Amino acid sequence: MTISKSLNPGRRGGSMKRTRRWQTALHYLILAAVSLFFFLPVYYLIVGSFRPSSEVLSGISGFVPTNLSFDNYTGVFEHLSSEATGYFGQFAAVSIIVTTVVVAGSLVVNSMAAYSFARMQWRGKKVLFLLVIVLTIIPFEAVALPLYFMFSSQRDTVYIQAIPFIANAFSIFLFYTFFLDVPGEIEEAARLDGAGPLRTFFQVVVPITKPAFATVAILTFLAQWGSYLWPVLMVSDPTVRPLPLAISIFQNQQPPEWGQVLAFGTMFIVPVLAVFLIFQRWFVASISSSAVKG
Amino acid sequence: MTTQTQTQQIQATTVPARRRSAAGLSGHRFAGPLFASPALLGLAIFLVAPFVLALVLSFYRVQLNSPRPARFVGFEQYSRLFTDPDLAAAFGNALLNNFTFALIVVPVQTVLALALAVLVNRKLRGMVIFRTFIFMPLVFPLALTAVIWRLIYSRGDQGLLNAILGLFSGGSFTSHDWLGDPSTALGSIIVMSIWQSVSFQMIIVLAALQSVPTELYEAASLDRANKWAQFLNVTVPGIRNTLIFVALITTIFSFRLFDQVYLLSRSGSVDRASTETVMTQIINTGFDNNNVGQAAAMTVIFMLIITVIAIIQRAAARQRGGV
Numbered sequence: 001m002t003i004s005k006s007l008n009p010g011r012r013g014g015s016m017k018r019t020r021r022w023q024t025a026l027h028y029l030i031l032a033a034v035s036l037f038f039f040l041p042v043y044y045l046i047v048g049s050f051r052p053s054s055e056v057l058s059g060i061s062g063f064v065p066t067n068l069s070f071d072n073y074t075g076v077f078e079h080l081s082s083e084a085t086g087y088f089g090q091f092a093a094v095s096i097i098v099t100t101v102v103v104a105g106s107l108v109v110n111s112m113a114a115y116s117f118a119r120m121q122w123r124g125k126k127v128l129f130l131l132v133i134v135l136t137i138i139p140f141e142a143v144a145l146p147l148y149f150m151f152s153s154q155r156d157t158v159y160i161q162a163i164p165f166i167a168n169a170f171s172i173f174l175f176y177t178f179f180l181d182v183p184g185e186i187e188e189a190a191r192l193d194g195a196g197p198l199r200t201f202f203q204v205v206v207p208i209t210k211p212a213f214a215t216v217a218i219l220t221f222l223a224q225w226g227s228y229l230w231p232v233l234m235v236s237d238p239t240v241r242p243l244p245l246a247i248s249i250f251q252n253q254q255p256p257e258w259g260q261v262l263a264f265g266t267m268f269i270v271p272v273l274a275v276f277l278i279f280q281r282w283f284v285a286s287i288s289s290s291a292v293k294g
Numbered sequence: 295m296t297t298q299t300q301t302q303q304i305q306a307t308t309v310p311a312r313r314r315s316a317a318g319l320s321g322h323r324f325a326g327p328l329f330a331s332p333a334l335l336g337l338a339i340f341l342v343a344p345f346v347l348a349l350v351l352s353f354y355r356v357q358l359n360s361p362r363p364a365r366f367v368g369f370e371q372y373s374r375l376f377t378d379p380d381l382a383a384a385f386g387n388a389l390l391n392n393f394t395f396a397l398i399v400v401p402v403q404t405v406l407a408l409a410l411a412v413l414v415n416r417k418l419r420g421m422v423i424f425r426t427f428i429f430m431p432l433v434f435p436l437a438l439t440a441v442i443w444r445l446i447y448s449r450g451d452q453g454l455l456n457a458i459l460g461l462f463s464g465g466s467f468t469s470h471d472w473l474g475d476p477s478t479a480l481g482s483i484i485v486m487s488i489w490q491s492v493s494f495q496m497i498i499v500l501a502a503l504q505s506v507p508t509e510l511y512e513a514a515s516l517d518r519a520n521k522w523a524q525f526l527n528v529t530v531p532g533i534r535n536t537l538i539f540v541a542l543i544t545t546i547f548s549f550r551l552f553d554q555v556y557l558l559s560r561s562g563s564v565d566r567a568s569t570e571t572v573m574t575q576i577i578n579t580g581f582d583n584n585n586v587g588q589a590a591a592m593t594v595i596f597m598l599i600i601t602v603i604a605i606i607q608r609a610a611a612r613q614r615g616g617v
Contacts, residue, residue: 031418143345167332
């Protein structure tokens with residue numbers, strides 16, 4: 001012992017290295033297990049969508065990719081092929097239109113309000129901004145029912161699915177925190193060039209605060225693409241039914257065709273998943289900046 | 295990068311660079327209110343108005359599209375919520391479910407978010423791939439999540455979870471109806487909810503972890519603090535406010551619980567009594583049963599709970615350092 005300690009100093013380093021390697025191996029093992037928990041349902045959805053319905057619920061072999069075909073996908077389109085059932089393409093179109101309108105609208109409307117609060121001087125501004133901050137804690141759920149009461153005559157329209165979600169107190173707040181950091185000299189320079197507030201905002205401020213716009217776009221998109229409660233209240237006509245409501249009705253069919261349900265789900269999520277895989281960095285950045293101190 | 299270079303370019307042209315941020319816009323007196331008005335109008339119509347309307351409706355007996363006019367009933371809707379035997383039992387049960395959900399999910403999900411953040415915060419080869427897997431559920435709408443997990447929880451020995459447990463227990467595990475059994479229904483909803491949303495919280499914690507100054511860790515290791523001591527004395531205090539923020543949003547999320555439960559109860563695949571939430575009650579009462587006044591009273595109570603949580607946790611965050 002004493003000899004190895006005094007004469008062989010490298011020995012201790014070696015054992016430390018070995019513990020480190022064990023630690024790393026353990027780390028990988030835990031990572032793999034955790035990843036499996038998060039990925040397995042995704043894998044099950046996608047693989048199951050290519051397998052016969054009878055094999056989707058077949059114990060462990062539900063995970064094995066055998067007998068793959070596009071039958072479930074053609075099945076979904078055959079199943080949804082009348083006015084009464086609605087069409088998949090129609091559901092998707094409603095979701096795409098509503099989400100696009102909400103995302104685009106909220107980028108314009110909320111950023112302008114935030115800019116006004118952050119950089120312009122006007123009477124009543126402070127009180128109104130305080131009100132916006134207070135409004136950030138009201139979740140949509142708290143107003144869903146009275147809102148349905150107010151607009152029940154507009155049921156089964158596309159626009160009523162989008163318009164209530166354009167103005168968003170939290171988005172205003174997010175933009176606000178970004179606009180506070182814009183150096184005043186930039187606006188000053190624009191003013192000296194003869195630009196009015198509108199041009200200053202759109203041509204000078206917007207281009208240098210792109211991350212704010214990406215953040216709000218991503219967060220709004222995720223909330224809107226999965227929006228379920230409002231369509232439950234406002235939509236009964238299949239021609240204006242968005243995807244989340246459509247899948248909840250489709251999975252309820254009797255007898256259940258699980259392969260088709262998974263095919264429906266895959267078509268619902270794969271475009272989003274693809275965008276996520278490409279822009280993962282942006283997704284992560286937008287979520288971490290959503291935690292700016294409230 | 296571009297931001298910096300552009301800033302520099304513009305600064306270079308502005309001589310002298312004075313700090314007169316908004317004063318430069320004083321020529322346009324109405325620009326400020328005009329910029330803010332579309333969003334404020336939207337918030338007034340779609341958030342403030344229905345919020346006030348909920349308060350008003352809760353004092354009436356009122357139905358949608360009913361020939362009978364609304365009748366003012368004072369606090370009757372509220373008192374019925376707590377005294378009417380049928381209603382009070384159901385509403386109390388729904389509240390209890392929300393509180394149980396919050397009581398389990400808030401600590402579990404906050405700790406899990408922290409653990410996962412620490413797990414992926416090491417620079418290891420292939421970490422990008424692991425992170426991708428863990429972040430993936432983030433983009434899944436709750437309606438789709440509920441559909442996938444409904445199959446995973448499916449009763450009978452062909453259900454995935456049952457089959458996996460059967461395999462690991464060497465066949466001694468007999469299949470279980472996870473969603474249908476009152477004792478496991480809420481727990482099953484909890485697991486699927488955590489699966490979908492924990493990575494959101496984790497990303498927030500991860501950002502906080504990376505902002506803890508490294509000098510603090512260096513100082514701690516000079517003091518011969520081991521990893522665990524460093525974690526408790528440097529990491530946790532350093533991200534305290536973020537953890538409170540995460541607990542706050544998770545608590546509020548627990549009370550907003552609706553999509554998964556409503557979808558599953560609609561398809562009859564989940565035990566209703568043990569999973570009913572305040573939100574599903576509001577929708578059942580006001581929408582399915584057209585008892586709008588009653589549902590409005592529930593909405594007001596729901597709102598009160600959310601407000602109290604927000605105030606408590608904000609106060610907690612302010613105590614030290616402030617959020």
